[in-house]
Amino acid sequence: MRNAITAAINAEFGVSNPSALANHVMYCLPTGTMSGIAYAYINSWNSVYSNEWCNYVSGQMHEIGHKLNFAHSNEALGPYKDQTGMMGYSYGSDDGPLMCFNAAKSYQTGWYPTKTVTPVTSSCGDFDGKLFGVSDYGKAGGPGTTIIKINVSNGGPDFFINYNKQSGVNSGTKEAGNQVTIVSAAGEGTGYAESELVAKLIAGASYTISNFEGTGKDVTVTFEGLDTTVSPNPARVVISYDGMVCGSSTSSPITQSPTKSPITSAPVTGSPTKHPITPSPSKAPVNSAPVTPSPSKKPTDSPTRAPVTPPPTRAPVTPCWDKGATCDPNGVHNCCNGCQSNGKWAGTCK
Structure with missing residues (x-):
């Protein structure tokens, strides 16, 4: 059916490909004509939805994310289970949730001011400690740092840190609201790569990356608390390498707190629905139809043509x-x- 729709559009508008009409084109298919709820082609113009999923915001943003070269957002509990951003689960609601992308995808967009910390250097990289939520971008007398990248130079996945402030355009985040999150991802933060949510820190908590780059030394990330000397109150984050605070060039004490494990997340609300069910795609040229059927890895117990739970849910559901x-x-x-x-x-x- 997708090919038939493409042919009809080309004939109606006298074009060789629908991408000549718009950067992004959505196909809304009737129930029973496709597997799963939606899919899209990586770095292409086309996304395809099953019936009512054309109307659901998170489904739209998830597939647009694929077309922007974003891969899925995972967590230790399984694929799609990083619910701090739109590349995890999708939700059967036409009004929300108001949620952005996770730290790795936000870095990949290039939309926000970022800083890169290279722990093995003498100064750990230049980082001032203030980390703003995406909803506060540009509010502090100019763009403040929104994403930190901890650079891993030996080929391993890098780490990306953000303050998942639950306000404004991110007020509906489903996980780790008002916490500092740490996400690992390959691809140097610019390529198509699935991410893994590894830590969710409440104020006063830390996460340690042990034996960083095989040096035998640890990198510790600590969420000290909110910085009330600056409006609109960014998170104060301290990153240390072998006891040295990054950006200081000297050894300094840091807050001592539990390490090496994520902090319990905030309760999750809403009714998540597992997303695409079709196999991983190959990247497709903009002006030709890909031969592979979908963009993403098949999740465990993938959904049928309807969401796992009745959408939309108006009351919080665990x-x-x-x-x-x-x-x-x-x-x-x-x-x-x-x-x-x-x-x-x-x-x-x-």
């Missing part, structure tokens, strides 16, 4: 994971039918 998913040790998410024999806090969902 989602549950399907069979085979890892039980959440923090208890934020529940298994649909309970955990396997290991008990409520371990094992996999029944």
Whole structure:
């Protein structure tokens, strides 16, 4: 059907390809004519939606993200489960959520002021510690730092840090609202690469990247708290390498707090729906139809032609994971039918 729509558009408007009409073109297909809820082609002009998913904001933004060269956002609990941004789950709602992209994707956009910290240098890179939420971009007398990249120069994934402030255009973020998040991703922050949410820090908490680049030394990221001396109150973040605060060129004490593990996330609301179900695509030229059917990796227990839970949900709903998913040790998410024999806090969902 997609090819038939393309041919009809070309004939109607006298063009050789719909991309001659617009940068991004959405195809809305009737129920039962495609698998899954939506898909798009990487760095191309076309995205395709099943029936009502043409109307749902997060589905639209997710697929537009693919066309901007964004890959999926994952978390330890599984694919798509980073719900701090639009490249994780999609939601059956035509009015929201008001949510942006995660730290790695935000860096990739090039929309915001960024700083790169290179820990193995003598000064750790130049970082002043103030980190603004995306909704506060440009409010502090000029653009303030929004994304920090911790550069890993030996070929491993880099780390990207943001303050996931729950306000304005990001007021509907589904996870880690008002926390400092740390995301790892390959591709130097500019290429198509899936990301992994590795830490969610509340004020006073830290996350340690052990044995950074095989040096035997640790990099520690600490969310000190909000900086009330600056409006509109950015997060004060300290990054240290082997005890030296980055940007200081000298060894300085830092706040001591738990390390090496993410902090429990804020409760998740809404009814997430697993996104595309089709296999990974090859990149396609703008003016030709790709031979592969979709942009993304097939998730576990992928959805049928309707969302897993009835969309849209008007009241907060705590989602549950399907069979085979890892039980959440923090208890934020529940298994649909309970955990396997290991008990409520371990094992996999029944």
